[in-house]
Amino acid sequence: MTTRPRLPRIALRGAPVLALLALLIGLVTAAPAVAATGAITGLAGKCLDVAGAASADGTPVQLYDCNGTAAQQWTVGTDNTVRALGKCLDVTGSSTADGAKVQLWTCTGGANQRWTVTAANDIVNPAANKCLDVSDNSSANGARIQIWTCTGGANQKWNAPAQQSGEQCWATHYGPQPAGALTASGEVFDNNADTAATSLSRQPQLPFGTRVQVTNVANGRSLTVRINDRGTFAQTPQEPKCLDLTDGAFSRLGGVLDPDAGHIVVTQTVLG
DSSP, rough: OOOOOOOGGGOOOOOOHHHHHHHOOOOOOOOOOOEEEOOOGGGGGGGEEGGGGOOOOTTTEOOOOOOGGGGEEEEOOOSOOEEEEEEEEEEGGGSSSSBBBBEEEEEEEOOOOOOOEETOOOOOTTTTTTTEGGGGGSSSTBBBEEOOOOOOGGGOOOOEEEOOOOOOEEEOOOOOOOOTTOOOOOOOOOOTTEEEEETTOSSSSOOOOOOOEEEETTTTTTEEEEEEEOOOOOOSSSOOEEEEEHHHHHHHTTOOOGGOOOOEEEEEOOOO
């Protein structure tokens, strides 16, 4: 597929245009991701564990020898929660600071209970932009779990139960755009930002500001983009194009900035 410059999309926000496109453009049907349950293993092959198998709010989460008990059975949900014993993995006090401890707590829907499991085996709290981390890089039983700036260290790598793939589709890139071009959200277009346009044929439409985790199926590279634009492209079963990425985001995912290179196949998971 050849990438061609487009007119600024802000001109296409009118309801009549949307209604016409809804009638003319086919839709892609994608199976939703499905929650998965099992052990989460990390440093020294040990398990993420609820201390004492207690379900009380505030129970510490720790590293411990894997033993197959319910205290080590975690459900990675499609709502971006990670749950055990009916409660959520939670950052104490909604802190975003390095060293903030992680505990079990009644699920509230708060940002401190939202987690993204990446293709690089990190478990990231997007609100803090920090990784689930074993304190002091200790592999001793009872080592507390915390959040910390992501370093790529072994104490931040986890093997979590794998969800079924999210929506799989094509991502292309904008290519050259005129200086000062506006996105449909009214922002000045930045071709190096982690932003994207979604197809006007997507139903339901993603609100501007929605964060979407995009993973290149070919190499496992993953990043989170923010939706700030609408694409005029059709999303069809024959050409299941779902995202126009900036050139910068496309490159960071391993795409080649060549109009004749077509697209990369990605999974996209809506984070909210």
